[in-house]
Amino acid sequence: MTTLTTDRVIIVGAGLGALYAALKLAPRPVLVISPETLGIGASSAWAQGGVAAAMSKTDSPEAHALDTMTAGAGTVDPAIARMVTAEAQAHIFGLTDLGTPFDRDAQGGYVMSREAAHSKPRVVRVKGDQAGREIMQALIGAVRETASVQIAEGVLASGIEVEDGAAVGVWLEAADRPSTRILLRAPAILLAGGAALAACSR
Numbered sequence: 549m550t551t552l553t554t555d556r557v558i559i560v561g562a563g564l565g566a567l568y569a570a571l572k573l574a575p576r577p578v579l580v581i582s583p584e585t586l587g588i589g590a591s592s593a594w595a596q597g598g599v600a601a602a603m604s605k606t607d608s609p610e611a612h613a614l615d616t617m618t619a620g621a622g623t624v625d626p627a628i629a630r631m632v633t634a635e636a637q638a639h640i641f642g643l644t645d646l647g648t649p650f651d652r653d654a655q656g657g658y659v660m661s662r663e664a665a666h667s668k669p670r671v672v673r674v675k676g677d678q679a680g681r682e683i684m685q686a687l688i689g690a691v692r693e694t695a696s697v698q699i700a701e702g703v704l705a706s707g708i709e710v711e712d713g714a715a716v717g718v719w720l721e722a723a724d725r726p727s728t729r730i731l732l733r734a735p736a737i738l739l740a741g742g743a744a745l746a747a748c749s750r
């Protein structure tokens with residue numbers, strides 16, 4: 549068994565959540581674990597509709613949270629809904645600063661569409677239905693230029709090492725060679741493997 553130790557935060561996954569977290573943690577050194585080349589294998593790149601955020605003067609995070617809770621019909625944690633809707637606008641501006649070419653109107657405002665259970669138009673889009681792909685391209689460009697972000701492509705997390713109830717490391721293997729399994733110990737681990745986080749064997 550090979551055991552290595554890193555001072556970096558290990559981020560498992562390479563979708564929108566993982567790459568955005570890697571940038572937010574900068575300049576703290578992180579190691580992003582991606583089973584494939586960045587941009588491939590993450591459902592983030594397939595998202596089409598856009599991102600919901602209360603961006604207009606006639607809208608508010610409170611109204612967005614209320615719509616979210618109504619649509620969730622008892623399954624939504626109100627505190628989480630309020631936190632996410634309150635922060636949404638700032639993250640749209642943040643993604644814009646990172647280079648995401650959100651659709652704009654003639655005055656430069658964000659083009660917003662109304663969808664599903666939203667009572668206001670509040671879904672910002674990119675090139676119509678290219679939101680996921682374009683946001684991922686912006687994030688991939690940014691992480692590749694960020695010195696604190698190290699990326700391990702072609703690597704799969706196959707388990708979490710736990711000692712005294714705390715996660716202390718991640719079992720890693722080459723995506724195409726499971727026999728190369730190693731344990732990488734780290735001060736912190738962020739799981740951002742999406743809904744399809746491959747099952748861990750340990």
Ligand SMILES: Cc1cc2nc3c(=O)[nH]c(=O)nc-3n(C[C@H](O)[C@H](O)[C@H](O)COP(=O)(O)OP(=O)(O)OC[C@H]3O[C@@H](n4cnc5c(N)ncnc54)[C@H](O)[C@@H]3O)c2cc1C
Nearest residue numbers: 561562563564565591592595596597598705741742745746
């Ligand atoms: C077709 C489609 C359309 C969608 N449209 C919209 C939309 O219009 N608006 C919207 O807001 N949302 C939409 N979504 C949902 C949205 O895409 C997701 O909620 C979001 O992208 C999830 O991001 P994520 O970073 O959490 O996960 P993902 O983007 O799924 O990334 C997960 C990452 O973890 C990696 N991973 C998994 N297991 C392991 C492992 N064991 N070891 C290492 N890495 C691992 C994967 O390879 C991937 O890189 C859509 C989703 C789909 C599939």
